[in-house]
Amino acid sequence: MEIDIGNALDSVATPGVSRATLERLDGRVADAHARIEAGLDGRDHGYAALALPETADPDAIQAAVDPIDCETLLVVGIGGSALGAATVADTLDLDIEVHTLDNVDPAHTRELLDSLDLSRTAIHVVSRSGTTAETLANFLVAREAMDAAGVDWTERTLVTTGQAGNLRNLAERHDLPALDVPTGVPGRFSALSTVALPAAALGGGDVEALLAGARSEAESLSGSLFETPAYAYGATSYALAQRGWRVNAMMPYAESLETFAEWFAQLWAESLGKEGVGQLPARALGATDQHSQLQLYRAGPRNAMVTLVRPRDRPDLPIPETDLEGLSYLGGASLGGLLDAEFEATEASLAAAGRPSIRVELERVDAHGLGELLYGMEAACILAGELFSIPTFEQPAVEWGKRAARGLLGGGEFEEARAVEEKTRLLID
Missing domain, CATH: 3.40.50.10490 (Glucose-6-phosphate isomerase like protein; domain 1)
Known part of the structure; x- marks a missing residue:
């Protein structure tokens, strides 16, 4: 460069x-x-992203995708959990089609699922916490669509998540291939990791050359x-x-x-x-x-x-x-x-x-x-x-919105959700 x-x-x-x-x-x-350099050497939060060319394991990624045979990959994630894979897929000449479900627009989700041959589609669901509302909601919808089409989703799902949480439990219960999200790497810095590289590996892309x-x-x-x-x-x-x-x-x-x-x-x-x-x-x-x-x-x-x-x-x-x-x-x-x-x-x-x-x-x-x-x-x-001189690796505004949405959906008591009731209105009909 x-x-x-x-x-x-x-x-x-x-x-x-x-x-x-x-x-x-x-x-x-x-x-x-x-x-x-000090943050990189210590693998401190955020700085650890700069170590990914050395710490990412192409062999582990390839082993995780080897059991999966597909013509289309559906990446279910949001933000950095989807954009890295989308960038890799759209930039490289892969052997498969790659689509992302990174929004919860019901019309788009239904239209996309209806357009796919689900018997030839694999799902890569990505969430560090395993509790991301948008990601889990889309995954549940996609999983139900596969069930309705007579497709065994457990044979066609790859998980990338943290060491514990809902997705990790799901992967263990159904014996799904699972990869670990890299430690200390915020999602938006994770394109050179298990978050995005499985798309390249599934599509015949050169993961080694990327790294x-x-x-x-x-x-x-x-x-x-x-x-x-x-x-x-x-x-x-x-x-x-x-x-x-x-x-x-x-x-x-x-x-x-x-x-x-x-x-x-x-x-x-x-x-x-x-x-x-x-x-x-x-x-x-x-x-x-x-x-x-x-x-x-x-x-x-x-x-x-x-x-x-x-x-x-x-x-x-x-x-x-x-x-x-x-x-x-x-x-x-x-x-x-x-x-x-x-x-x-x-x-x-x-x-x-x-x-x-x-x-x-x-x-x-x-x-x-x-x-x-x-x-x-x-x-x-x-x-x-x-x-x-800012905290580069934090995202407090994003987290505020997540808490507000979760509270509105009944996922707990969050002060941020109450702010919705205080919205100033000036309606023009």
């Missing part, structure tokens, strides 16, 4: 980050790196942002946020990375949105959103930096010659060449308007490249959290 922060400098963006500022900030990066890509990025971590691509991204994003650029639009120029932008949005928002700081992540897709969102980023409020991601090497498709007036310049070109031109035009357009952008380039979109990208963004996020 290579990072170009040139268009975030004050010679381009207004306001931007000066070289002198980056030099001063590099001292803080060195201090933050020392804390990160190797992550390891190569881990080996680049040093105490300087000028030597570490992940830290360059995290530190520059932090510096831009401090200058008022409080939106971070993640804009990959590869269709297969669209879900990666969604994964990034959770990572960045849930980790950094605390104590009045952070950046609002926006999801975009190049070149599609050049024709929509770019208008706002270039000419709207001066609050959005754009992260442009592309592979250097990609499959290509030639554009046929044409005699249509005004389009002859396209003949002999290719879709890949056009996409690269769109990328560079967007980058130049933002710079011409004094808006900052950061370029992220991968050698190619494959398992190794995805491993680099996922690990790099996790390390960048952790570094940014250190610079913001």
